[in-house]
Amino acid sequence: MKPAACEYVAARDLDHALQVLAQAGGDAKILAGGQSLMPMLNFRLLNPAILLDINRIAGLDRIIVKRDMVTIGPLVRHRTTATHPVIAKYFPILTKAMTHVAHHTIRNRGTFVGSLCHADPAAELPMMALLLNAEIEISSATGKRLVSARDFFLGPLVTVLEPQEMVTSVDLPFTSSSTGWGFEEFARRHGDYALAAVAVTLSRRRNQARHVRIAVMGVGETPLRMTAAEEVMDRNNLDALADVVEAIRRAVKPATDLHASAEYRRHLVGVLAGRAIAAAWGSAQ
Amino acid sequence: MDVELRPKLVGQRIKRFEDPRLLTGAGRFVDDITPPGTLFLAFRRSDHPHALIKSIDLGSALSVPGVVAVFDATDIENDLRPAIPSSRMKGYYATPLWPLARGKVRYVGEPVLAVAAESRYAAEDALDRIQIDYESLPFANRAEDAVADGAPLLHEDAGTNAIVVRSFGRGDVDAAFAGAAFSVGATFRLRRKTPVAIENRCYLAEWDKRRSALTLHSSTNIPGVIRDVLSDCLDLPGNRLRVIAPDVGGSFGSKGSLYPEEMLVAVLARKLQRPIKWTSDRLEDLASTSQAFDEIMQAELAVDADGRLLGLKADVIGDIGAYSIYPWTGALEPVQVVSFMPGPYRLENYQARVRGVVTPKAPTGPYRGVGRPAATFAMERLIDMAARRLGLDPAEMRRRNLITAPEFPYRSASGIIWDRSGFQECLQAACDKANYDSLLRKRDEARAEGRWVGIGFASYAELTGIGSRISVAPGMPINTGTETATIRIDATGSITAAFGIASHGQGLETTLAQVIADELGCRIEDIEIQHGDSALVPMGTGTYASRSAVLGGGAATLSARVVRTKVLKAAAHLMELPVDKLVAHNGIVSAPGSNQSITFKEIANAVYAQMGRIPHNAREDLVASETYDPYFGTATSATHLAMIEIDTGTYGVTVTRYVVAEDCGRVINPMIVDGQVQGAVAQGIGVALLEEVIHDDDGQIVTASLADYLIPIAGTMPPIGIVHVETVLPPTQGGFRGMGEGGTIGAPAAIANAVSDALSAMGIEITTLPITPDRIFQLITQQGSLPQ
Numbered sequence A: 001m002k003p004a005a006c007e008y009v010a011a012r013d014l015d016h017a018l019q020v021l022a023q024a025g026g027d028a029k030i031l032a033g034g035q036s037l038m039p040m041l042n043f044r045l046l047n048p049a050i051l052l053d054i055n056r057i058a059g060l061d062r063i064i065v066k067r068d069m070v071t072i073g074p075l076v077r078h079r080t081t082a083t084h085p086v087i088a089k090y091f092p093i094l095t096k097a098m099t100h101v102a103h104h105t106i107r108n109r110g111t112f113v114g115s116l117c118h119a120d121p122a123a124e125l126p127m128m129a130l131l132l133n134a135e136i137e138i139s140s141a142t143g144k145r146l147v148s149a150r151d152f153f154l155g156p157l158v159t160v161l162e163p164q165e166m167v168t169s170v171d172l173p174f175t176s177s178s179t180g181w182g183f184e185e186f187a188r189r190h191g192d193y194a195l196a197a198v199a200v201t202l203s204r205r206r207n208q209a210r211h212v213r214i215a216v217m218g219v220g221e222t223p224l225r226m227t228a229a230e231e232v233m234d235r236n237n238l239d240a241l242a243d244v245v246e247a248i249r250r251a252v253k254p255a256t257d258l259h260a261s262a263e264y265r266r267h268l269v270g271v272l273a274g275r276a277i278a279a280a281w282g283s284a285q
Numbered sequence B: 001m002d003v004e005l006r007p008k009l010v011g012q013r014i015k016r017f018e019d020p021r022l023l024t025g026a027g028r029f030v031d032d033i034t035p036p037g038t039l040f041l042a043f044r045r046s047d048h049p050h051a052l053i054k055s056i057d058l059g060s061a062l063s064v065p066g067v068v069a070v071f072d073a074t075d076i077e078n079d080l081r082p083a084i085p086s087s088r089m090k091g092y093y094a095t096p097l098w099p100l101a102r103g104k105v106r107y108v109g110e111p112v113l114a115v116a117a118e119s120r121y122a123a124e125d126a127l128d129r130i131q132i133d134y135e136s137l138p139f140a141n142r143a144e145d146a147v148a149d150g151a152p153l154l155h156e157d158a159g160t161n162a163i164v165v166r167s168f169g170r171g172d173v174d175a176a177f178a179g180a181a182f183s184v185g186a187t188f189r190l191r192r193k194t195p196v197a198i199e200n201r202c203y204l205a206e207w208d209k210r211r212s213a214l215t216l217h218s219s220t221n222i223p224g225v226i227r228d229v230l231s232d233c234l235d236l237p238g239n240r241l242r243v244i245a246p247d248v249g250g251s252f253g254s255k256g257s258l259y260p261e262e263m264l265v266a267v268l269a270r271k272l273q274r275p276i277k278w279t280s281d282r283l284e285d286l287a288s289t290s291q292a293f294d295e296i297m298q299a300e301l302a303v304d305a306d307g308r309l310l311g312l313k314a315d316v317i318g319d320i321g322a323y324s325i326y327p328w329t330g331a332l333e334p335v336q337v338v339s340f341m342p343g344p345y346r347l348e349n350y351q352a353r354v355r356g357v358v359t360p361k362a363p364t365g366p367y368r369g370v371g372r373p374a375a376t377f378a379m380e381r382l383i384d385m386a387a388r389r390l391g392l393d394p395a396e397m398r399r400r401n402l403i404t405a406p407e408f409p410y411r412s413a414s415g416i417i418w419d420r421s422g423f424q425e426c427l428q429a430a431c432d433k434a435n436y437d438s439l440l441r442k443r444d445e446a447r448a449e450g451r452w453v454g455i456g457f458a459s460y461a462e463l464t465g466i467g468s469r470i471s472v473a474p475g476m477p478i479n480t481g482t483e484t485a486t487i488r489i490d491a492t493g494s495i496t497a498a499f500g501i502a503s504h505g506q507g508l509e510t511t512l513a514q515v516i517a518d519e520l521g522c523r524i525e526d527i528e529i530q531h532g533d534s535a536l537v538p539m540g541t542g543t544y545a546s547r548s549a550v551l552g553g554g555a556a557t558l559s560a561r562v563v564r565t566k567v568l569k570a571a572a573h574l575m576e577l578p579v580d581k582l583v584a585h586n587g588i589v590s591a592p593g594s595n596q597s598i599t600f601k602e603i604a605n606a607v608y609a610q611m612g613r614i615p616h617n618a619r620e621d622l623v624a625s626e627t628y629d630p631y632f633g634t635a636t637s638a639t640h641l642a643m644i645e646i647d648t649g650t651y652g653v654t655v656t657r658y659v660v661a662e663d664c665g666r667v668i669n670p671m672i673v674d675g676q677v678q679g680a681v682a683q684g685i686g687v688a689l690l691e692e693v694i695h696d697d698d699g700q701i702v703t704a705s706l707a708d709y710l711i712p713i714a715g716t717m718p719p720i721g722i723v724h725v726e727t728v729l730p731p732t733q734g735g736f737r738g739m740g741e742g743g744t745i746g747a748p749a750a751i752a753n754a755v756s757d758a759l760s761a762m763g764i765e766i767t768t769l770p771i772t773p774d775r776i777f778q779l780i781t782q783q784g785s786l787p788q
C-alpha cells in the first residue's frame, strides 16, 4: 500500500497551479486535504505523473461573506466550515451536516471543495451543494466557467471537471432567515459515510409549504434533488407527509452493497425524509 | 506493625508502568527498529480463492531500482521444513504451513511470492510488473457446502474438508427431550470476524554471521512458541535463535500464531545474510491475519415446566478457513464452542457434534474469548427463548439453573470441572448494580410510548489459568500449563524479574511487579519486569488464554519467596539476629520490636561486593527461578446485563446501559481489570452489532478496509458499570483467576438477548450476529408487520 512514484509540485499561486495543470497533459492530480486522494494513491487506484499541492497558495482558505452569498475557497477545511459563525447564521443546516462529516482529524485537513471534486455519492457536502444551489467556479489556464451543483455531479467519483481544470471557489446564495430546515442522516457509526441522508429546506406561508427543496444521498450514484416529492409538498402541509415520503421512495434507485440492501435503503431514506421534513416544517417561521 | 497487616500492593489501583512510554511515543515496536542494510519485503498475494499456479512471469521486476530478489515457493523449498500444527485428536488432518503457496492457492490473500528490495516502495513497484497465471479450481465458499459430500477438496491429502470431527455426550438426551415440557431451538450463526489490532503484524529477522545465529523481532504474543517451532523449521538450536517481542500494539489473539510471513523473513535473513523486514499494511492485515468466530450452531434445549434445563443438543459447523493454524490447530475455536455450550448451568444430558471445515478463506485462529462467545450466544439465547415460552423472568430462569455453591466442584456435561466461582453471586450483583427492577419499569414505560427498548442477560463461565493437565487447544502437543519467573537482585540492589509471558496491552509489567513487591518485600519501583523474549527463560509460551496473571503471578510468587528467604538469611548474618525475627517490607529488612534495619541495597552490596561480610560457605546469590503449574485451571464467571434501544425507523441499535459483574478471584489491580473488561466488552459489542468479514460468491474478501469492516469506536460505547465479585478464592497461587477475555464472551449474547427482548412483541428472535439495521429490517419485513 505504497503509492507509485510521481513528481510533486507545490504551486506558488493560482496561475502557477493552472499552468502546471495545463502542461501536464491531463496527468496531474490536485492535492487539497488529501483525505480522499492519499488513500487512492496508496491503493494505486490513481497513478498521476504529477501531484500538484495547492496547500501553500495564500488566500484560498477563506470563507468570504458577500451581500447575497458566501464564497468558499478551495482550501477551506471542514473544521472552518463547521465552526464558521456566518455559516451557522445563514446556513444552520450546513453546520448541522458538518457534524456528520468524518472525525476531528480528518475535518482538520479535508476541504469543502475537495469533497465536491471527489464526489462520493455518500458524502454530505455534494448533497448540501445541490440543496443550497451552489455555483461552482471552475478555472483553467484558458479561462473560467461557472457550473451549478445540479450539473456538476455525473456519477460516483465523477464530475464535469476536466483534468486541466481546478475548482477555484464555490458560491452559496443566502436563503431567507425564515427558512425552515431539517437534516437527517443515518450511518452505522457516527462519522462514517452515510447509509442515507436527507436535507430539506422550506418556508411556510399561511400553513402551506413553499420553496421546498429536498436533497438525498446514499441512495443513488450522485446526490439527488427529489423534485417530484418537492412538488407534492409544495402548497401542502404535514398532512401530505406520507405522500411525500412515498414519492421519495419511488424516485430513488438505491443499490445493494455490503452495508445495506437496496430495499432497506429505500425504507431508510423515507424514514429520514419524514423526520427531516417534519423538522423543517417545525422550524420554518 | 505486623507485616501481614501492612498495606499490600495487590488490590490497589496502581497506574500502569507501561503508560508513560506508550503515551509519550517512547514505546518501541518492531517497525521502529530498522538496522542498516535492511531489505523490505512486499508480497504478491493470491487473488483467487482456489487455483493452480500455472506460471509466474517476473517481467521486468528485477530491473526496478532497489529490487534485490524475488522468491516463490520453489526458491526456498530447501531452506526450511514446514510447520505442522499437529494434534493427538483422532481423525484430524494437520495442514502443513509453508511461507509461500506451493503449486496452488487456497484463499484470497495467501502469499504467493515476495519481493525483497531496498524500500517497500521499490518492492511494490516490482510487484506491479509480475504476472501470475492461475487455473481456477472449483471451491465451496460456505462451510455448509464445504462439508457436504462431493464438495471440492481444498487439501486433497486430507480426503475431506472436515478436518476436525468430534462428538461429546453425557446422559440420555433423547429421554430428556422425551420427558421435557417443551424444547426451544434454532440455528445460530455467528459471522466471521477479524481481530484488528492497532499495530499491524511486523517481523524483522537478522542473521548474525559471527555466531550463525538468528534474531527475530516479532509482533507476537507467543515468542517462546515461535522460537521452538522455528528451531525445527530452520534446524537451528534454541541458543542460536532468539525471538523478541518488543512493545506489541494489541493482539486479541491475532498475533498468537505462527505466520507465513514470519517464517519467510527468518528464512530470507539467513539466505541473503541481510536484515529482512516486513510490515503488514491494513489491507494485508484484514485479508491475511487470523480470523475467528465463524460458526453455524444448530442447538436445541429441553426444559421442564419449572424452567429447569433437562437436555441440550448441538450440531456445530466451524468454518476454520484454508489452513489449520499453528500451534492451536483449526480445532481450537469449534471444539470449544461445543465444550462450553452447556455454560454455567446444571445440565445432565448433552449430545453434541462439531465439524471443523476448511474453506477458501484466511485461516481462523485464537480471538479473545475463543469459542465461548459463540457458545454463550447460542446457549443464552436458548435460555431466554425458554424463559419467554414460560413467561418467566430471564433473571429467575438463570437463578434456577446456575450451579449453586454446594454443587461445586461441578463437572459440566462436556467434562469441564468448574471450581467454585460466583455463578449465582454475579447474576445477583449484576441485577443489583443495574437496579434491575427499575430498569424493567423504564423499559415498560418506554414501550408504552412506542419505543423499542430491551434488556438482556448473559451468564457464562470460562476456564482460565490452565495448567499442564489440560491442553489449551484440543490434543495440542505443546505444554502451555507452566510458567517460569526468574528473579534476581543484582549488586546494586535493583531487582529484575524475567518471564516467558509476552504482555501486549495487559499491563503485566505493573501487575506482576505488584505481586513481587508484596512477596519479596521490596519497593515496587526497584523492580523491572522483563518479558516478550524467548531468551529469558528456558521455556515460555507467552500471553494468551487468560493465563498470564494466574501462571505468571504464581511463578512470581514462588520465586519471590525463595529470593526473600535468601535476603532474610543474608540480613540475619549482617544484623546478627535470628532469621525468624526479621521481616522485609518496602525494601527494608527490619526486626520488629527493635530499631535495627537494613536496606535491600545494603544487603545486596554486602552479598556481592564486600568480601567476607557473609561467611563464604553461607553466601548465596539473591536469585531464584521457579516454575508454577496450576495443573487444572480455574473458573472465572460473570453475568452481563445490557439495555438497548432500537430506532423504530432506522433500526439502529444503541446500547444504553451495560453492567458486568465478574468473579476473577483476587483482583491484583482493579484499574487494569476494569480496563480489560471495558476493552473486551467493546469488542463484544463489535461482534454483536458491527463486525463481519464478508466473502462474496467469487470468494473475494470484500471487507478489506476499515471503511467496510466496522469496528466499535468511542461513540459506540455505553458507560459500563463493573462489579468485582470475590466469592471464594480459587486454589491457584495468590487466588487469581484469569480475566482478559470475558467481556467479549458475554457481550454478544447479552446484546442479542436485549434486542430480541425489544422485538419480542413481534415474535422476533435474533439468531444471527452481527445485528445490523438491514438484518432487523429483513426480520421485520418477514414478519409482515412493517411499522411506518
Ligand SMILES: Cc1cc2nc3c(=O)[nH]c(=O)nc-3n(C[C@H](O)[C@H](O)[C@H](O)COP(=O)(O)OP(=O)(O)OC[C@H]3O[C@@H](n4cnc5c(N)ncnc54)[C@H](O)[C@@H]3O)c2cc1C
Binding pocket: A029, A030, A031, A032, A033, A034, A035, A036, A037, A038, A074, A100, A101, A102, A103, A106, A109, A110, A111, A112, A113, A114, A115, A116, A117, A118, A122, A123, A124, A125, A161, A165, A166, A167, A168, A191, A192, A193, A194
Ligand atoms: C476515515 C474517513 C472518513 C470520512 N468520512 C467522511 C464523511 O462521513 N463524509 C464526507 O463527506 N467525507 C468523509 N471523508 C472524506 C473527507 O471529507 C475528504 O476530506 C473529502 O472528501 C475530500 O477533501 P480533501 O480536501 O481531503 O480532498 P483530496 O483528498 O485532497 O482530493 C480529493 C479529490 O478532489 C480533487 N481536488 C481537490 N481539490 C480540488 C480542486 N480545487 N479542484 C479540482 N480538483 C480538486 C483531488 O485531485 C482528488 O481527486 C472521510 C475521509 C476519511 C479518511
